[in-house]
Structure formats: C-alpha cells, structure tokens
Amino acid sequence: MGDAGAAVVAVTGASGFLGAWLVAVLVDQGFRVRGTVRDVDAASKWLPETLPEHARGRLELFQADLLKKESFDEAFSGADFVVHAAAPVSTAKPRNPQKVLIEPMVKGTANVLQAAARAGTVKRVVMTSSTTAVSAGPLERGKHGNHMYTAEDWSTVSIKDSPYAVGKRSSEQAAWDLAEKLDLELVTILPGIMFGPCKDPNRNNTGTNLIRAYINGSYPVVVNLSMPSCDVETVAKLHAAALQTPSAAGNRYLVAQESTIRDLLNALRSSFPDRARKLPRWFLPKPVAKVMSHCLPLPTYLARQIDVPWTFDYGPAQQDLGFEPSDLGSVVCAVAKQLIDEGDLSKSKNLKF
Numbered sequence: 304m305g306d307a308g309a310a311v312v313a314v315t316g317a318s319g320f321l322g323a324w325l326v327a328v329l330v331d332q333g334f335r336v337r338g339t340v341r342d343v344d345a346a347s348k349w350l351p352e353t354l355p356e357h358a359r360g361r362l363e364l365f366q367a368d369l370l371k372k373e374s375f376d377e378a379f380s381g382a383d384f385v386v387h388a389a390a391p392v393s394t395a396k397p398r399n400p401q402k403v404l405i406e407p408m409v410k411g412t413a414n415v416l417q418a419a420a421r422a423g424t425v426k427r428v429v430m431t432s433s434t435t436a437v438s439a440g441p442l443e444r445g446k447h448g449n450h451m452y453t454a455e456d457w458s459t460v461s462i463k464d465s466p467y468a469v470g471k472r473s474s475e476q477a478a479w480d481l482a483e484k485l486d487l488e489l490v491t492i493l494p495g496i497m498f499g500p501c502k503d504p505n506r507n508n509t510g511t512n513l514i515r516a517y518i519n520g521s522y523p524v525v526v527n528l529s530m531p532s533c534d535v536e537t538v539a540k541l542h543a544a545a546l547q548t549p550s551a552a553g554n555r556y557l558v559a560q561e562s563t564i565r566d567l568l569n570a571l572r573s574s575f576p577d578r579a580r581k582l583p584r585w586f587l588p589k590p591v592a593k594v595m596s597h598c599l600p601l602p603t604y605l606a607r608q609i610d611v612p613w614t615f616d617y618g619p620a621q622q623d624l625g626f627e628p629s630d631l632g633s634v635v636c637a638v639a640k641q642l643i644d645e646g647d648l649s650k651s652k653n654l655k656f
C-alpha cells in the first residue's frame with residue numbers, strides 16, 4: 304500500500320462511538336492510525352473488522368488510561384497528529400462532582416496534551432469538546448433566547464446545575480491554556496448530540512439510547528425540546544479536515560444543527576409506520592412539563608428549553624472545514640434501523656444528556 308510514508312494520527316478513545324468513526328474516516332483517507340483504548344484485547348476483537356480489509360493494516364491499537372500520566376507516550380511517539388476524543392466515563396450524579404467528574408476530565412486532557420508535547424513530533428492536536436462547553440442552554444439565562452452561540456461564548460453553568468457541562472468547559476479551557484504554554488497547535492470541535500449507526504458493539508451513547516427509548520415505547524409522552532444535533536460521521540470527517548486545514552489552528556468549531564424532539568419523531572414516524580404506536584404520541588405543553596419535570600426523565604433545567612430554539616453558529620465550520628448540514632431525519636432513521644435489525648430494543652442503559 305505504500306503506507307510507510309503516510310502521516311501518523313494517534314486517536315484517543317478509539318473504541319468509543321465517535322472514536323470508531325474517527326478511525327474509519329482517517330484510515331480511509333490514507334492515514335496510519337494509532338488508536339488508544341482502555342482494553343486492547345477487547346477492542347482488537349471488533350475494531351479492525353469495522354474497516355475495509357485493505358485498510359486494516361493502517362490501524363494499531365495501544366493501551367492507555369487517561370488518568371495515568373505517561374500512558375500515552377508509546378502511542379504518541381513519532382505521531383504527526385493527535386485527535387483527542389477520549390473522555391472519562393461519567394456517572395450521572397456523583398456526590399463530589401468536583402473530585403469524581405471534573406478533575407478527572409481536566410486531568411485526562413492535560414495528560415494527553417503534555418504527552419503530545421513530549422513526543423516532539425506532533426504538529427497539531429484536534430480535540431473533541433461539546434456545545435455544552437459553550438452553552439448549557441437555559442441555565443445561561445443571560446443570553447438564552449434568540450442568542451446564536453458562537454465560538455466566542457463559554458458556558459457559565461455552575462457545578463450545582465450541571466457538573467458534566469462544567470467538566471466539558473473546564474477541560475476545553477485547560478486544553479487551550481496548555482496548548483499555549485506548551486506551544487502546541489490546537490483545534491477544538493464542538494458537536495451537539497451525535498446520532499448515527501454504531502460501529503462499536505456497545506450501542507451505548509446518548510443519541511442511540513435516546514432513539515432506542517423512543518422506538519421501544521419508553522416514552523408515551525414527550526416535550527418539544529430543542530436538541531442541537533449532528534451526524535457522527537460528519538463530525539469524524541470534520542476532525543480529519545481540522546488536522547489538514549492550516550487556517551483552522553487556534554479555532555473552536557461549533558457543529559450542531561437546530562432540531563427538536565418533534566422533528567426527530569416525525570422522521571421516525573414516517574419511516575417506521577409499523578412502530579408508530581410505540582413512539583411517543585403526546586407532547587406535554589410547556590407549563591405542564593415545567594410543573595411535572597420532577598417525574599419526567601428530563602433534567603429540570605431542560606424544561607425551560609421547551610419550544611425555545613437553541614442555535615449554534617456553524618458558519619465557520621462551513622467556511623473553513625467544508626461542513627455541510629446533514630438530513631438529521633434520515634440519520635436518526637438509520638440508527639433506528641440498526642437497532643430494529645439487531646433486535647436491540649430493550650437494553651437497560653443509562654439515559655443521560
């Protein structure tokens with residue numbers, strides 16, 4: 304294949320939902336990929352098989368643990384680029400979120416950036432952040448409403464309201480601080496909720512769990528909640544573009560399309576008419592939902608997002624990285640099809656936003 308001269312990209316979190324898509328996109332573009340995973344034996348059983356046979360030789364797997372300082376040195380040694388997509392596993396509501404959730408998120412990011420700097424060969428780091436780092440929605444009452452969030456915005460959410468959102472904001476901020484200190488080129492990609500078929504066997508990510516819950520009849524009643532969303536494959540391609548676009552250095556790219564639960568359900572209802580009776584049928588009006596939010600699987604603060612658009616400026620991603628909005632309806636239908644074809648409708652999984 305003449306791969307010897309190809310650039311080497313180290314991908315952290317390679318066995319995750321986005322990670323597996325990143326590996327696929329990067330090997331397809333001819334890169335040699337070093338995937339870091341927590342369990343090499345487990346990942347080597349399925350991850351190479353998700354790639355076209357001729358490209359499997361371009362993937363090598365390495366064991367790494369975000370919270371161990373020198374864990375990434377082997378995988379990053381001689382790498383041209385690092386894509387940092389790994390995040391520590393989060394628990395819903397830890398009692399001491401600062402220690403249990405936020406500090407590990409920040410420390411993991413610091414470990415990756417420091418290892419990238421130590422390698423001495425890494426030309427650029429592209430990190431997966433989240434729109435949550437920019438806005439946790441209705442919690443930011445100052446701007447909330449018709450404000451279109453841009454790369455200039457940082458979430459002002461408090462630990463009490465959303466430890467996870469604080470963790471996302473803090474780890475992206477830590478990355479920018481360290482990149483400057485260590486003289487590393489950094490680009491961050493900030494997706495909304497990612498939807499798309501899973502390459503990984505876990506089928507346990509926010510988007511997939513949400514679609515599973517809709518089609519298995521978990522929610523007879525929903526609300527018209529705004530859900531900034533995107534297609535996981537597109538997000539993976541944007542990371543690849545961010546590695547290769549010189550002018551992207553130093554930028555944050557928001558990639559979330561405005562959509563609502565209503566839009567997603569309409570798409571599912573028209574593609575899967577025989578499941579229509581399982582799909583949520585009633586929309587709770589906002590005043591009712593606000594009063595009842597404690598008995599809905601809906602964080603209280605999100606009740607304030609009902610019927611209110613929540614938009615992020617993806618113009619710069621269009622201009623610099625060639626982002627094109629996807630038809631999210633067909634993307635969520637592809638997720639539903641995968642779950643239905645596999646009979647994977649009843650797994651008891653944590654639903655988290």
Ligand SMILES: *[C@@H]1O[C@H](CO)[C@@H](O)[C@H](O)[C@H]1NC(C)=O
Pocket residue numbers: 527528529530562563565609610611612613
């Ligand atoms: C649903 O919410 C969106 C904002 O996210 C709003 O534009 C739309 O009007 C709402 N639809 C209905 C039927 O209330």
Ligand SMILES: *[C@@H]1O[C@H](CO)[C@@H](O)[C@H](O)[C@H]1NC(C)=O
Pocket residue numbers: 512513515516519521648649650651652653654
């Ligand atoms: C439906 O899917 C959700 C999300 O994965 C899961 O939590 C729930 O247990 C499932 N419900 C049934 C009845 O199988």
Ligand SMILES: *[C@@H]1O[C@H](CO)[C@@H](O)[C@H](O)[C@H]1NC(C)=O
Pocket residue numbers: 392393505507650651652653
């Ligand atoms: C799904 O992922 C969450 C963490 O994000 C974890 O707590 C849970 O145990 C996982 N569920 C399954 C069935 O793998």
